[in-house]
Amino acid sequence: MINMAARVALRAYPPSFRERYGRELEALVEDTGAGPRAVADLLVGALRAWLHPVMPEESAERRRRRMQASVATTWVTWCAALYALPMLHFVLSEEPGLAPDLVWRLLDVAQYAMYGAGLILLVGGLALLAETSRTGNQAAWRPLVALLPTLPTWLIAPLLLAFASIDPIDRISYLIGALAVLGPAAFLITMAVTPAVVVTRCRPSVKVLRLLALSGVAVALAVTTTAIxxxxxxxxxxxxxxxxxxxxxxxxxxxxxxxxxxSSGRGAKAALHKEHPVDLGGDV
Incomplete structure (x- = not known):
């Protein structure tokens, strides 16, 4: 019998992986048990499966999967850079004169680049939403429901921190302060992961997928400006x-x-290939 934690870990694998190995992996978990160590191994395996997606032998479908993986990876990296920018601003603003003017100018450029990349991602998301609405595949957006439990902690985090600072030694204040930090962190991680899952579940058409893959190059350049x-x-x-x-x-x-x-380079290369990838529609 597979417990709830193991089922969640199994669902964390990419749809393409579950289609190919899902039943065998589920049977293996039933035979060996689903203890904490097994669940941890499943989660690590799910992360590896997302980083190294299963690519079929057929070249057209392989390019399609490559573009899909590129779009998901680009979104996650954009989120990571977007979260890093305000943290860097906070560190450098603690002491006036800590950073030269050149650093602040570079941070401003990175910030505007990230905002511009966010608009590109928004346009891509709207295109994806319009397609799923037209094809009736709205069920692919269900992973976004995972944002709901952590969204309130992100919204009220400043209030929780203010309350915890009244008496930081008190145990309740300590727990509230921990919630004020871990809650938003969980929300931001979920915000980075769930849209990537949605892209995989939606199985966009070739037209939309090529648009998303090519625009990912501009997003990657924006992320690079943050690293610089x-x-x-x-x-x-x-x-x-x-x-x-x-x-x-x-x-x-x-x-x-x-x-x-x-990842964006590989996705763009697949998108610019003369032979069109096969078009797979339908729900996941």
Whole structure:
């Protein structure tokens, strides 16, 4: 018998993976048990399956899956860079004069680039929504429901932090402060993951998918500007404490920009291929 945690972990795998290996994996979990370690292994395997999607032998469908994976990866990397920017702003604004003017100008450029990329993603999302409305595949948007439990904690986080600061030693205040930090973090992670799942579940038409894949190159460049700004902030500062906080942010943005450039490049290459990918419609 598979428990709820194991079922959630199994559902975390990409649809293409579940179509090919879902039954075998579910049978293996039933035979070996679904303890905490098995659930953790399933979640790690799901992450690997998203990072390295199953590609069929057929070249046309392989290109389609490549574009789909590129679009999902680009969205996640954009979210990572978008979250890193305000954190970097906060660190550098703690002490006036900590960062040179050049760093602030680069941060402004990165911010405008990220906003522009957000508009590109919004247009792509609207195109995807219009197509699913036309084909009756609205069920593909169900993963967005996962945002509802964590959205309230993100909205009231400032109030929770203010309440927790009244008596930070009190245990209840400590728990409220932890909720004020972990709740928004859970919301932001969910916000990065669920739209990527929706793109995979929707199985967009070739026309929409090529539009999303090609626009992903501009989004990747915007993510790269954030990494450049973070690198400048780290190299131009001499304050050791600022380095300790900036280095993890830099690591995240460099990883995001690298993944975005590589994945968007592969997606654009597949989109520009002369032979059109096969068109798969229908619900997942």
């Amino acid at each position: 700004a973070c690198a400048a902030a780290l190299t131009m500062n001499t304050v050791y404490a600022a380095h300790l906080v900036t280095m993890p942010i830099l690591a995240v943005t460099i990883a995001a920009s690298t993944a975005a450039l590589v």
